[in-house]
Amino acid sequence: MPASSISTATPDAVRRNARPYLHGPETAAMAAAVEAGQYGHGPQADLFEQELAHYLGVPDVVAVSSATVGIHLALQACGVGPGTEVIVPSQTFAATIQPIVALGAAPRFIDHAPGTLCVEPQAVREAITPATRAVLPVLYGGRPVDLSAIATELRSRNIHIVEDAAQAFGSRRTDQPARTTVYSFGPIKQLTALVGGAVVPRSGQEAETLRQMRFLGITSSQTDRIRTTTYSVRGPGLRGVLPDINAAVGRVQLARFNEVAALRTALWKAYAQALHGASGVALVDAGEDAVPFNCVVRVSGRDRVHRIMRDRGIGVGVHYPPNHLQPAFAQWTRPLPVTEQAAREILSLPFHPAMTPDDARWTAGALLDALAGRSAQ
Structure with a gap:
């Protein structure tokens, strides 16, 4: 034209x-979740995790209250803290950077490729220092980032990949290095739960750690806690669960x-x-x-x-x-x-x-x- x-x-x-972008049934799904009376992590969140894992073709998914919380927990789980650095592009939302700073680590900003606004392996390699603990690539606009060219080097240095895939739910992935991937289900994302996010862990052990951390470091589930007289707090954590009301919306969205x-x-x-x-x-x-x-x-x-x-x-x-x-x-x-x-x-x-x-x-x-x-x- x-x-x-x-x-x-x-x-x-x-x-x-x-x-x-809502399809219509989300309202009824929210109402049903309200009537069920479970306003924290409950049956809807469990089902949402299972359905996400099935859709993505991965063993497990850990639902969280936001992608920001997911990034925070994933970085903390792989040892990011005071005295460490995280390689990250500057061209991203501040939500990518704040978890690094909140953990007491230093963001080591790098340039992106001009045509994609995503980082490339050589820029990551050149930014590595003895303090580097993680690389946090941002899948800007939904574009996958492939760091397989430096996978061996990252692994030998015990540097973890935590992907900010807040904009990339549904993007197709090729075989890439072991990584932890964080999605967002915010209001305008490809899939929305109104608010929320999810982490795809690298292993069953990491999934267990993330589930403990997303509820204040408490080891037992909510169902188990209400049946006993005590519980155990075994490590660091945040209040980062995805409420059932939001999970119900996410399930409707995922189905379509x-x-x-x-x-x-x-x-x-x-x-x-x-x-x-x-x-x-x-x-x-x-x-x-x-x-x-x-x-x-x-x-x-x-x-x-x-x-x-x-x-x-x-x-x-x-x-x-x-x-x-x-x-x-x-x-x-x-x-x-x-x-x-x-x-x-x-x-x-x-x-x-x-x-x-x-x-x-x-x-x-x-x-x-x-x-x-x-x-x-």
């Missing part, structure tokens, strides 16, 4: 960058996840086709194996384009300002030229399953008009 053919009327679906994945894929393809070959705009590649979480482009004069499109009521955004330049993490700042250049150019276009391919094509046309300095026709 020629850019000049767009109308002045902004479709309702593109007024927001993202929005929750393939539908959402198809909608997101079709939307991504519509954007890619509409922007193919366009001057002055580069689409950040999510890869063929991703269930896309967002649609991010790189444009010159980003702030001007952002302002023009927001003035038109189009829900563009920026995901995310780099963390190595944030005041809270200033003591770990180091030069990251690729990240800093991308930070001046990235723009997130409206992207959620309530949009249609026509909405994507309309938004692409509006973007091209903004880049050309044209007014809406």
